[in-house]
Amino acid sequence: MFSFCSDPSVLPDWQWFACYLTTGKHMGFYASFGTVLLLLAITAPVAMAFGFAGAMAARSHFPPLGLLGKGYIAMVRGVPDIAFFLFVPIALDQALEWLRHKTLCPDWTAPIRQGNDFVVCAQAKLPLSSSPQSVHDAYSFALAVVAFSVVFGAFAGNVLVGAMRAVPHGQLETAEAYGMTRAQVFRRILVPQMWVYALPGLSNLWMILIKATPLLFILGITDIVYWARELGGMKTGAFAYPHGDWRLWYFLGLLVFYLAFTKLSEVVFERLMLRLTHGQATMGGEAQRKAPA
């Protein structure tokens, strides 16, 4: 990074730190903050979509669909997260590779499962062995998003089912009395009003999601906790910047990051709540109405 970094062992302290904190490894650490934020930014809406679909299915009057929705919400919530994070990406990866294998290599006669091994032809590999590492990273990131979304979607689904039930029944009956169809009632009356009931539950989920991101490392993605542990660990003379056990300092840094992020989220949720409460037939909405303009 800096011109004076060529021989770190002879540097005075401040230069040593300037060089140390700008090594390629530290750049990986800084970039991993971006990875985590990107995961959150993608997972939150996808999980909401899963949850919304799950909630709609669970409320459906068509029995198989209702069973599917209820089954999804109940099953995923009941299985430990970590088991799910190990299972979903591996199962999904093997299912995709199996499908590609069947279509791309129809002449292949050897079995796919050979003892412990899962063997597909080279063209069916996902991603291809010859793809650059960035493609592999993007692929495992996508699998991670799916795993996170499936798990958090189930929780969000449950919150949304509850929120839909909490919308005053009189509102829905009035809408029907005006001649709206069921779909119209759902779209125009139920969904716009349910958010205020769903928000406390959803904000909880968001907080848990923030804290769950270190599970990324299970999926082979180097996240901030991995880097903090790797960088903070004691380094012998095999490294250019030997140092003792500095994990405490790195984890303190993470603590600050997570706390700041939580605070920011709380502020945003508070504002959102204020907006959603506006004009609602709830205690909060009533208080807003009575407050002097």
Place this chain on the structure above:
Amino acid sequence: MKKLILGAAILALTAGGVHAQTIRMGTEGAYPPYNFINDDGEVDGFERELGDALCERAQLTCEWVTNDWDSIIPNLVSGNYDTIIAGMSITDERDEVIDFTQPYLPPDPSAFMALPGTDIDVAEGVIAAQAGTIQASYIADIGATLVEFATPDETIAAVRNGEADAVMADKAYLEPIVAESGGEFVFLGDDVAMGDGIGMGIRESDAELRDTFDTMISEMKEENLINPMIVKWFGEDATIWE
């Protein structure tokens, strides 16, 4: 024109798929001097140098991948990478699940490391080791209390914090730590010879790849190319090939 470009693109893609065979080398990246992530964020160490030499000799394109030690075998058999080259000792237990090449490192003793003044019988102490290593099974066998950690680094920290009386690991890993600790750590008791040497782990269904690397390792041993690497990374006293 469009068809031509498309055709050319397909040709280029399929041609690339047939010729350029990329072997993905899986390692842990947390066990210096065997393998570690250097300050540039690249895989480095004895196994990096050896692996690159083997790949060049076999005319393979190799890509380095790091993976947690705990799941390093499951991810090999499910095909996320093609070899394990991570200071893994050849044992019968592992050989049931995966195949090994011949060893590229001769059996090297393991050792106990503790704080100075620790005076215990290792069989009665609390010993730290990395989970899933031959040292961990050894400690369990001699009847000592085993505390397992996911990474080698954490086993050292456990001794420093007093959570364990001693740590057991490959001597080559502990030696620089003892040497550079300025007296914070010392070796405890005698070295223990274990393992049948360190080899590359390869899927059982991948006999061809195993034979390739096996041949390359034989060639390098015959040309006496591995010994200088061992001395470079493990020091003058390291066990070398006869």
